[in-house]
Amino acid sequence: MTVCQILQLVRQIIWEICQQMPENGRVSDTSQLYLLQIGERDSRFQRDSREDYGRPDPEACIKPLRGSERMKAVVYDRYGPPDVLRLEEVERPAPKEDEVLVKIHATTVNRLDCATREANRRSGLAVTLLSRFISGLRRPKQRILGSELAGVVEAVGAAVNEFAVGDHVFGTSGLRFGAHAEFICMRESARIAHKPAVCDGALNALWCLRLADLRKGQRILIYGASGSIGTAGVQLAKYFEVDVTAVCNTKNLERVRSLGADRVIDYTQEDFTKNGQTYDVIFDAVGKHSFKRCRGSLSRGGSYLATDGFQNLMLALWTARIGDKKVRFSIPPRYTKKDILFLKEFIEAGRYRAVIDRCYPLEDVVEATRYVETEQKTGNVVLTVSGDRGT
Numbered sequence: 001m002t003v004c005q006i007l008q009l010v011r012q013i014i015w016e017i018c019q020q021m022p023e024n025g026r027v028s029d030t031s032q033l034y035l036l037q038i039g040e041r042d043s044r045f046q047r048d049s050r051e052d053y054g055r056p057d058p059e060a061c062i063k064p065l066r067g068s069e070r071m072k073a074v075v076y077d078r079y080g081p082p083d084v085l086r087l088e089e090v091e092r093p094a095p096k097e098d099e100v101l102v103k104i105h106a107t108t109v110n111r112l113d114c115a116t117r118e119a120n121r122r123s124g125l126a127v128t129l130l131s132r133f134i135s136g137l138r139r140p141k142q143r144i145l146g147s148e149l150a151g152v153v154e155a156v157g158a159a160v161n162e163f164a165v166g167d168h169v170f171g172t173s174g175l176r177f178g179a180h181a182e183f184i185c186m187r188e189s190a191r192i193a194h195k196p197a198v199c200d201g202a203l204n205a206l207w208c209l210r211l212a213d214l215r216k217g218q219r220i221l222i223y224g225a226s227g228s229i230g231t232a233g234v235q236l237a238k239y240f241e242v243d244v245t246a247v248c249n250t251k252n253l254e255r256v257r258s259l260g261a262d263r264v265i266d267y268t269q270e271d272f273t274k275n276g277q278t279y280d281v282i283f284d285a286v287g288k289h290s291f292k293r294c295r296g297s298l299s300r301g302g303s304y305l306a307t308d309g310f311q312n313l314m315l316a317l318w319t320a321r322i323g324d325k326k327v328r329f330s331i332p333p334r335y336t337k338k339d340i341l342f343l344k345e346f347i348e349a350g351r352y353r354a355v356i357d358r359c360y361p362l363e364d365v366v367e368a369t370r371y372v373e374t375e376q377k378t379g380n381v382v383l384t385v386s387g388d389r390g391t
């Protein structure tokens with residue numbers, strides 16, 4: 001077991017704990033989530049008066065019908081390879097007072113799903129045991145994976161104020177998962193805004209970039225610019241008015257350039273650490289590089305932004321006190337209402353587009369997962385679930 005592997009687990013543990021912490025610090029018994037309303041409300045539920053628009057119609061809310069409704073979901077009962085996933089009919093969740101029930105149109109398969117499904121098996125026995133301790137010793141406690149979703153509000157609890165039946169929404173359930181299904185219940189959260197996206201990579205990238213305290217005109221290099229975090233990172237970095245050099249594979253050069261990178265380096269042709277260029281910030285958006293190797297390419301006072309690795313946590317503590325080049329890494333990510341609102345405005349301004357590599361129907365989740373595990377996806381892999389696929 002390497003130090004890096006331990007970090008991945010520690011990160012997951014802390015994140016899991018934080019998923020249960022609402023902003024006021026009390027522990028919640030329901031999912032903490034980010035839910036964003038998308039554009040137009042379903043016309044079937046449109047009200048006449050604008051005043052009514054933001055409140056749920058009590059008649060349109062369904063009463064909790066525990067056990068009486070079924071839905072399709074991708075479940076797994078044991079840890080293992082993608083083949084442990086299967087489609088099954090399960091009980092449809094019913095919203096509690098402060099929850100909304102979302103009919104999911106699309107979700108994603110991401111790296112978090114893959115690591116959780118195999119109980120971090122690739123990271124060695126000790127990490128696997130720890131991972132199982134968190135997500136279920138003998139079998140997974142949460143049978144349904146999936147942390148990102150886009151869909152329509154199907155029903156709301158009596159205490160929900162900001163969402164109504166028919167709202168088109170997107171969001172993330174984080175480590176609570178549950179999105180590889182036709183429906184999910186999510187708590188109405190303080191961290192809500194109004195606009196769509198595949199948001200996991202963007203939130204991750206924003207979190208990392210904020211750590212660097214970017215200033216206009218600085219030079220940033222983004223390594224792994226074609227992944228979920230990387231494609232968002234390039235676009236967000238341009239927002240901060242910095243000069244972006246993106247590093248990716250040959251096949252992704254044009255795509256990454258189209259996202260706004262000022263220049264693109266093909267890592268199969270050129271090693272950026274040996275070209276003599278220096279950067280104020282180096283963002284390892286795919287967790288494949290290291291501070292040690294990047295150090296010579298950092299300007300005086302420069303920062304190395306990490307997305308993974310226990311060693312980076314140690315280095316962040318160490319370099320905060322010693323040396324003029326810093327490792328910036330903080331776990332777990334603490335997405336805030338401010339981040340959500342920022343992302344909303346960013347999207348509305350037409351400055352961000354989620355890069356979608358492939359779309360699979362829910363039934364093909366095993367194939368989708370195998371593809372994500374190649375670690376060669378460009379941007380995001382979407383699972384379409386039901387209804388209006390235009391969400």
Ligand SMILES: NC(=O)c1ccc[n+]([C@@H]2O[C@H](COP(=O)([O-])OP(=O)(O)OC[C@H]3O[C@@H](n4cnc5c(N)ncnc54)[C@H](OP(=O)(O)O)[C@@H]3O)[C@@H](O)[C@H]2O)c1
Binds near residue numbers: 287
């Ligand atoms: N997404 C999440 O939910 C999540 C959550 C927490 C942590 N993380 C961590 O954050 C990191 C990035 O996650 P992600 O979801 O953005 O990754 P990802 O989308 O799976 O990354 C795929 C991309 O990585 C690039 N890549 C693969 N090997 C590379 C290498 N040796 N050098 C440069 N690029 C390489 C590939 O680009 P090319 O084809 O150009 O090589 C591909 O486009 C990972 O370490 C992950 O564990 C992710």
